[in-house]
Amino acid sequence: MTITSQPDANQFDTVALEYDFMAKLFHSPQPFINYMTQQKTCALDLGCGSGLLVTELAKHYRHVIGVDMSYNMLEIAHARRNAPNIDYILADIEQLSLPEQFDYIISKNVFHHVTNIAVIIARIKSWLKPGGRLMITDVISSNPTPPQYVYRIGAIQEYIPNVIQYGLANANRVYRFRTSKHWLNHLASDQYLSEKEFRCIFEGLLPSCTFPDNGFVIWDKVKI
Ligand SMILES: C[S@@+](CC[C@H](N)C(=O)[O-])C[C@H]1O[C@@H](n2cnc3c(N)ncnc32)[C@H](O)[C@@H]1O
Incomplete structure (x- = not known):
């Protein structure tokens, strides 16, 4: 595991083991598999948690990097979902710098934790190869966080x-x-976007993106 910055312990450190149990039980990697890119050199999972999607992508891509700011989540990922073509980086994605460019960048249920979506999207665009693809899914809700x-x-x-x-x-x-x-x-402490807000934000930041389902956005970086 590489440590590129020293993120503060986050709420996922406390629940990592049980979150991994839940995530595994209800795991559905299929949407991320369905939209994989044709070029399969390098993939990146932002907020990878305990590595469930990283390990799926690693069956198809030559190199996969998972980034998360929770040490305990990455410890589980490292112990349970490791392979020679996988690297895990402990870092805050809002302060991340990366050594390479990617064919496929994914992120599942992370963006509602992010402070500045616009800044991260701008960085993701620079991390994608021309012809590369971004796929984000997040929890959305039209109602305020319930009691x-x-x-x-x-x-x-x-x-x-x-x-x-x-x-x-x-x-x-x-x-x-x-x-x-x-x-x-x-x-x-979670605050979710409504579907309308989700679409409005990502349409603004990712021109020509598509929304295959509620809470899903896909964007292809045009080949120059
Ligand atoms: C709801 S979990 C989802 C984990 C994984 N994507 C999955 O679907 O199983 C959110 C994850 O995002 C991570 N996270 C939240 N904000 C982050 C940030 N700014 N940088 C890196 N990781 C972050 C948390 O540590 C946590 O592991």
């Missing part, structure tokens, strides 16, 4: 369907995580 009891009710409602789909032990673990103090505090 914690709403998340607790959601966890109760999901419990039986989760028992049926994933078994009792997994459903119990999901329930414990979703109603844990750390996770509820984290959710309380």
Whole structure:
């Protein structure tokens, strides 16, 4: 693991192990696989967490870099999802400098944590090779962040369907995580864009981008 800057410990450090369990259980890499580029030299995952998407991309790309500011998330990624063609960098993506250019840059559920989207998008554009592609997905919501009891009710409602789909032990673990103090505090501090705001911001920053689904944006850097 390379450390390029010393980010402050973030909320994901506290929940890393349980977040990885959840992410693995509900993991769906398919949209990022469907939109892979034809050129497959180098890919980058911004806010890679415990490396679930990095490891999928590494089956296709010659070199994949995952960047995250949570030491504990990257420790799990390093231990569980490593390969000779994978590098993990501990850094804040808002202060990142990178040694190479990429065919494919992805980011899943990270942009609602970012302070200055415009600055990051400008940097991403410079990290993409001509002909390269950016794909971002994020959580969106038309409603303001709800109070914690709403998340607790959601966890109760999901419990039986989760028992049926994933078994009792997994459903119990999901329930414990979703109603844990750390996770509820984290959710309380999250602020999401609405779909309208999401589209408006990315249309402005990424001319000719497309939105294949709610909370998804794709942009291809024109070949010169
Ligand atoms: C909701 S998790 C998503 C993790 C992973 N993309 C996934 O889908 O499993 C958000 C991740 O973004 C990271 N993150 C948030 N802001 C960041 C920043 N400014 N620089 C680097 N990583 C960041 C957090 O540490 C966390 O691992």
